[in-house]
Amino acid sequence: MSDYSLDRFRGKRILIWGYGREGKSTEDFFKAHPVAASVEVSEQKPxxxxLSPYDVVFKSPGIRLKYPTLEGFALAQSDQRGLDEVNDGRGDxxxxxxxxxxxxxxxxFISCFRDRVIGITGTKGKSTTTSLxxxxxxxxxxxxxxxDAGDNYPDTLPTNAYLVGNIGVPCLDYFDDMANGNGVAVFxxxxxxxxxSRVSPHVAIFLNLYEDHLDFxxxxxxxxxxxxHITEFQTERDCLYLGEDVPELTTNATVRTVTERYTGQMKLLGEHNRxxxxxxxxxxxxxxGLPMEYVDRAISEFTGLSxxxxxxxxxxxxxxxxDSxxxxxxxxxxxxxxxxxxxxVLIGGMDRDIDYTPLVRAIPxxxxxxxxxMYASGERICRELTGGVDAWLPGRADARESSxxxxxxxxxxxYVPDLEAAVELARVVTPVDRACVLSPAAASYGYFKNFEERGDVFASLVKQ
Structure with a gap:
C-alpha cells in the first residue's frame, strides 16, 4: 500500500543538501506543506x-560521497575499517x-506512490523511452x-500521466496531483x-547497461x-521489463525480457529507438490493457526529443x-x-576514463x-588510434586553421581544439548531400554547462 502521509516529517528538523533544481523544488514543497519544525538549505561539501542537528536530510543526486552506493555505506557501517575508508583521512x-x-x-516520492510509478533507467535511451x-x-x-475501441478499451484507467525525474521535472512538483488523483508517474x-534509494517502483524498465560515469x-x-536499485526492492507483485544488454541480476519481480524491435510506423530514427x-x-x-491500435498510433506521432x-x-x-x-x-x-x-561525425568532450575500444576499433x-x-576525450581517442603517438597534436598557434x-x-x-573549430572543419571535409552529426561519445562538463547547451551551441555555429 502507498502511504503519502507527511506525518513522517511532522516536527522534524529538515536539511536540504544541495540547491539545484531538485533542491529548490524540495524547498518549495515544504513551504507548501509546513509540517516540519525547520527547513534549512546547505551547499557544503561532504x-x-x-548533519548532527538534523533529523532528515534530503540529499541531491549530484552530491558525491566516498561510497557512491547504498551497499558501500552498509559495508562501512558493519566494518570499522570500512568506515576509515569512507572518511578517507577525514577522521570521523x-x-x-x-x-x-x-x-x-x-x-x-516512490515510497508514497510506488504502485503508480513506472521507473525507467539504462545507460542510454532512458530519456527517449520515458518521454515516448x-x-x-x-x-x-x-x-x-x-x-472507438468498444469492449477492447479498459473500463478503468488513470486520468493523467506525469513526466517526472531526470528528464528535468522534479517529482515533488507533482506530489499534490498524485495525492489527489489516480494518475501515474512516468519517472x-x-x-x-x-x-x-531503498525503494523501487511497481513497474521498472531497465533498458541496458554500458560503461559510463566511471569518474563517479x-x-x-x-x-x-x-x-x-530500480528492481532491488521490488516484490512478487511488481514487474520488471528487462533489456538483453543488462547484466544478470536477482529480483523478486516478474521479469519480462524485451528483445524484439518494434516494427510499426515511427518518426524516430534508428534501430535502437525501435x-x-x-x-x-x-x-x-x-x-x-490499452488497445494496440491506439498505442501504435501514438508511437507513430512521437517526434522525439531535442x-x-x-x-x-x-x-x-x-x-x-x-545528438549531443x-x-x-x-x-x-x-x-x-x-x-x-x-x-x-564530431566526437569528444570530458574524459571520464570510459572504454573507447568500440569507437577505436570501428573508426579505421x-x-x-x-x-x-576535439577536447580531452578526443585527444585520447586519437592517441589510441595512433598507438600512443601524439606528434599529431596541434599544440601551436595555428591549431584552429589546421585541417x-x-x-x-x-x-x-x-583533431581540433573545440566545437567551433570542429564545425569549421566539417564544412570543409563533409561531402555535399551527406550528413554531419554531433555525437560526442563524451560528457559536456568542463566545456559546457550541460549537453543541452552543447547542442544549442552546435546548432548556432551551424547556422552562422
Missing amino acids: DEID HFRDEWFDKLTSQTEF LWHVLDTCFRNRGRM ELSCHQLAY YGDRATYFMAKR LNAAFVRETAIGCF HRLEYIGSYGGIRYYD ISTIPEASLQAIDSVPGVGT KMKDINFIC APISESLKNVF
Whole structure:
C-alpha cells in the first residue's frame, strides 16, 4: 500500500543538501506543506558539513560521497575499517549514524506512490523511452472518450500521466496531483537518483547497461549496483521489463525480457529507438490493457526529443544532426547507423576514463566517414588510434586553421581544439548531400554547462 502521509516529517528538523533544481523544488514543497519544525538549505561539501542537528536530510543526486552506493555505506557501517575508508583521512567527520538520516525526492516520492510509478533507467535511451511512454499513456488516457475501441478499451484507467525525474521535472512538483488523483508517474531514473534509494517502483524498465560515469563510481560493477536499485526492492507483485544488454541480476519481480524491435510506423530514427518503442508498447499494453491500435498510433506521432538525433537543417548542401545526448561510444556508433548518409561525425568532450575500444576499433573501418575529434576525450581517442603517438597534436598557434589528418593511415580522422573549430572543419571535409552529426561519445562538463547547451551551441555555429 502507498502511504503519502507527511506525518513522517511532522516536527522534524529538515536539511536540504544541495540547491539545484531538485533542491529548490524540495524547498518549495515544504513551504507548501509546513509540517516540519525547520527547513534549512546547505551547499557544503561532504568534508565540511555537519548533519548532527538534523533529523532528515534530503540529499541531491549530484552530491558525491566516498561510497557512491547504498551497499558501500552498509559495508562501512558493519566494518570499522570500512568506515576509515569512507572518511578517507577525514577522521570521523562523516559519521556512520548520519547515513540513516539521508533520503531524497526520489525515495520519498516512490515510497508514497510506488504502485503508480513506472521507473525507467539504462545507460542510454532512458530519456527517449520515458518521454515516448509518457506520450503514449497521456494520449490514450486523455482521448479515451473519443476512441472507438468498444469492449477492447479498459473500463478503468488513470486520468493523467506525469513526466517526472531526470528528464528535468522534479517529482515533488507533482506530489499534490498524485495525492489527489489516480494518475501515474512516468519517472526517468538516473544512477545518481537510484544509488541510495531503498525503494523501487511497481513497474521498472531497465533498458541496458554500458560503461559510463566511471569518474563517479570507479568501476562498472559499482555503477551497475546503483542502477539495479530500480528492481532491488521490488516484490512478487511488481514487474520488471528487462533489456538483453543488462547484466544478470536477482529480483523478486516478474521479469519480462524485451528483445524484439518494434516494427510499426515511427518518426524516430534508428534501430535502437525501435527497441525503445518495443519497451513502451509492451508496458502500455501489458500494464494498462490499452488497445494496440491506439498505442501504435501514438508511437507513430512521437517526434522525439531535442539533442537526440535532432535534425538541425541543411546548410551549404550538408545536413546537420544534433545528438549531443551521446556520452558513450555505443551511442555514437548507433547515431552513425541511424542517420542516412553520414559524412562526418564530431566526437569528444570530458574524459571520464570510459572504454573507447568500440569507437577505436570501428573508426579505421569506416574510411568514407570523417571523424573530427576535439577536447580531452578526443585527444585520447586519437592517441589510441595512433598507438600512443601524439606528434599529431596541434599544440601551436595555428591549431584552429589546421585541417591535416592525424596520420597518413587515418586520413579520415582529424583533431581540433573545440566545437567551433570542429564545425569549421566539417564544412570543409563533409561531402555535399551527406550528413554531419554531433555525437560526442563524451560528457559536456568542463566545456559546457550541460549537453543541452552543447547542442544549442552546435546548432548556432551551424547556422552562422
